[in-house]
Amino acid sequence: MNQQSPRLPDSPMIDLQGVTKEFLKPSGEVHTVLRNINLRVAKGEFCSIVGPTGCGKSTTLSLIAGFEAPSLGKVQIKGEKLEGINSRASCVFQTENAFPWKTVIDNVSLGLRLNGTSKNDAFQEARRWIEKVGLKGFEGHYPHQLSGGMRKRVALAQCLITQPEILLMDESFSALDVHTRHLMENELLKIWEETSASVFFITHDLEEAIALSDRVIVLTAGPAATIKGDYRINLERPRNVAEIRFDKQFAELHEQIWNDLRDEVMVSYASANNA
Amino acid sequence: MQVQTTLNTQEEIETRKKEMRIRASKIKIRNLSLQIIVFIAIFGSWEFFSDKNIIDPFFFSSPSSIVKQIVEWVIEGTSQGPLYVHFVVSFEETVIAFVIGVILGVIAGYALGMNDLLAVIFGPYIQMLNALPRVVLAPIFIIWFGLGMPSKVALGVTLTFFIVFFNAFQGVREVDKNLLNNARLLGANKRQLAQHVIIPSALTWILSSLHSSFGFALVGAVVGEFIGSTKGLGFLIAQAQGAFNTTGVFAGMVLLSVTALAANWAVSKLETRFIAWRHVRQ
Numbered sequence: 247m248n249q250q251s252p253r254l255p256d257s258p259m260i261d262l263q264g265v266t267k268e269f270l271k272p273s274g275e276v277h278t279v280l281r282n283i284n285l286r287v288a289k290g291e292f293c294s295i296v297g298p299t300g301c302g303k304s305t306t307l308s309l310i311a312g313f314e315a316p317s318l319g320k321v322q323i324k325g326e327k328l329e330g331i332n333s334r335a336s337c338v339f340q341t342e343n344a345f346p347w348k349t350v351i352d353n354v355s356l357g358l359r360l361n362g363t364s365k366n367d368a369f370q371e372a373r374r375w376i377e378k379v380g381l382k383g384f385e386g387h388y389p390h391q392l393s394g395g396m397r398k399r400v401a402l403a404q405c406l407i408t409q410p411e412i413l414l415m416d417e418s419f420s421a422l423d424v425h426t427r428h429l430m431e432n433e434l435l436k437i438w439e440e441t442s443a444s445v446f447f448i449t450h451d452l453e454e455a456i457a458l459s460d461r462v463i464v465l466t467a468g469p470a471a472t473i474k475g476d477y478r479i480n481l482e483r484p485r486n487v488a489e490i491r492f493d494k495q496f497a498e499l500h501e502q503i504w505n506d507l508r509d510e511v512m513v514s515y516a517s518a519n520n521a
Numbered sequence: 522m523q524v525q526t527t528l529n530t531q532e533e534i535e536t537r538k539k540e541m542r543i544r545a546s547k548i549k550i551r552n553l554s555l556q557i558i559v560f561i562a563i564f565g566s567w568e569f570f571s572d573k574n575i576i577d578p579f580f581f582s583s584p585s586s587i588v589k590q591i592v593e594w595v596i597e598g599t600s601q602g603p604l605y606v607h608f609v610v611s612f613e614e615t616v617i618a619f620v621i622g623v624i625l626g627v628i629a630g631y632a633l634g635m636n637d638l639l640a641v642i643f644g645p646y647i648q649m650l651n652a653l654p655r656v657v658l659a660p661i662f663i664i665w666f667g668l669g670m671p672s673k674v675a676l677g678v679t680l681t682f683f684i685v686f687f688n689a690f691q692g693v694r695e696v697d698k699n700l701l702n703n704a705r706l707l708g709a710n711k712r713q714l715a716q717h718v719i720i721p722s723a724l725t726w727i728l729s730s731l732h733s734s735f736g737f738a739l740v741g742a743v744v745g746e747f748i749g750s751t752k753g754l755g756f757l758i759a760q761a762q763g764a765f766n767t768t769g770v771f772a773g774m775v776l777l778s779v780t781a782l783a784a785n786w787a788v789s790k791l792e793t794r795f796i797a798w799r800h801v802r803q
């Protein structure tokens with residue numbers, strides 16, 4: 247059963263209207279990645295997006311971030327048409343966010359330094375964030391001296407210090423082991439609950455999507471992927487992501503969404519095998 | 522009892538530490554002695570064969586006479602004036618060529634790396650010039666710039682430029698796309714993007730090219746001196762060759778490799794200084 251998303255206020259934080267994205271293949275053919283995507287994410291909403299590999303999740307994210315422009319349709323942020331880079335967003339990537347040639351504190355304070363904050367103020371604020379993500383004492387370390395989980399904490403602090411209204415996350419935790427991942431997910435939820443940022447969270451892991459989100463979007467298999475399902479997750483907050491998986495309601499939601507997702511994964515798998 | 526055990530373990534730790542240290546120094550001694558043995562084998566047999574006239578000392582010289590030649594040059598000067606004059610000239614040519622080549626290479630590499638249009642327009646010319654064995658330019662430069670320093674510097678520049686250029690270009694192209702996007706989202710404008718992301722990232726590539734490019738600057742200076750000059754180590758070697766003084770040729774070679782080694786060492790220092798983040802280990 248697809249639940250309709252409730253009425254949103256007039257200008258949602260993210261608003262994709264009839265968005266289609268095409269790429270020109272080297273062979274000269276046009277490759278349609280996304281077709282007619284209509285998606286609204288409200289202010290403060292935690293929205294996850296799942297779908298088979300290669301369906302266009304990262305592409306959707308680059309449209310919202312403003313790295314790419316849509317081929318058709320438009321991207322609106324808070325009711326304004328997005329031109330160029332989205333200044334209200336920051337992004338935690340799957341691989342690295344931290345600049346290897348900068349220390350932790352230089353990395354975290356970068357966003358403030360770029361917009362002209364004095365070094366003193368920026369460092370003071372950075373220290374606060376470093377402490378918040380549990381990295382106190384590592385200010386002077388370089389990223390390669392940190393573990394993968396610690397680098398993700400740096401990435402979070404770096405992204406959140408500028409108080410973005412939109413937090414984009416592209417499989418940010420998928421490289422972490424399961425315990426670190428739960429820890430990071432809980433921390434993300436905690437920090438997010440203190441802010442009013444909208445989160446656009448890409449993941450392969452349906453459980454992760456349900457555990458974290460207010461809403462889970464299922465994309466169809468590519469090419470020309472579009473939205474297949476839009477599920478509201480009304481689990482109680484605050485949540486503990488490690489434990490919420492045992493909740494009865496969680497299992498029901500999981501089954502429901504998985505039914506949708508499974509078909510798409512099969513399609514994607516079949517076309518990959520035929521290729 | 523408690524104290525006893527801790528003491529015991531501490532003692533144990535001490536002995537184990539000592540053992541490890543002894544093993545490490547044993548390996549060091551072994552390596553060093555092997556190096557010395559090989560050194561003696563090579564230069565000893567060279568000396569021996571040439572001393573016994575098994576190989577002709579006229580063509581092959583001998584280590585002792587090379588050392589003697591260098592000492593003589595240092596103390597009494599060469600037939601072409603004091604040694605240091607030649608040394609300084611070659612060194613000056615090399616350093617000037619190196620600095621100019623590096624600056625031009627970095628600027629061009631950065632510009633073409635950042636700007637696709639420039640890369641498309643000038644790429645083919647650069648490929649073409651790079652395919653040319655540039656040593657053949659030496660005669661042209663000597664005609665244009667004369668026997669003095671400028672012709673050697675010009676040759677050195679053409680040799681260094683391309684190495685640094687290709688590395689700078691590649692360095693700019695290889696900047697991690699996520700890191701670029703991340704900085705843009707965090708609010709970096711074009712200048713800040715260059716300052717915080719592109720230049721630090723390309724610096725690794727550029728610095729690693731400096732090792733070989735200094736060597737090439739030296740090649741430029743020496744080859745230029747061979748072909749036409751009145752000073753420099755290359756000139757000295759050419760003179761020795763003209764007089765069939767094999768020992769002099771070898772002595773010049775030794776001086777050149779010492780110079781190259783010293784430069785390599787200096788570049789390594791520079792590297793650790795500029796990309797400290799790569800070398801810091803806990």
Ligand SMILES: Nc1ncnc2c1ncn2[C@@H]1O[C@H](COP(=O)(O)OP(=O)(O)OP(=O)(O)O)[C@@H](O)[C@H]1O
Binds near residue numbers: 279298301305
């Ligand atoms: N710059 C580009 N040029 C050409 N094709 C592209 C480009 N970026 C993405 N694509 C294509 O778009 C499709 C979707 O890619 P995308 O990275 O968005 O998938 P995804 O859903 O994030 O996959 P995954 O889950 O594996 O990360 C792929 O088929 C890819 O080949």
Ligand SMILES: [Mg+2]
Binds near residue numbers: 303305416
């Ligand atoms: Mg992706």
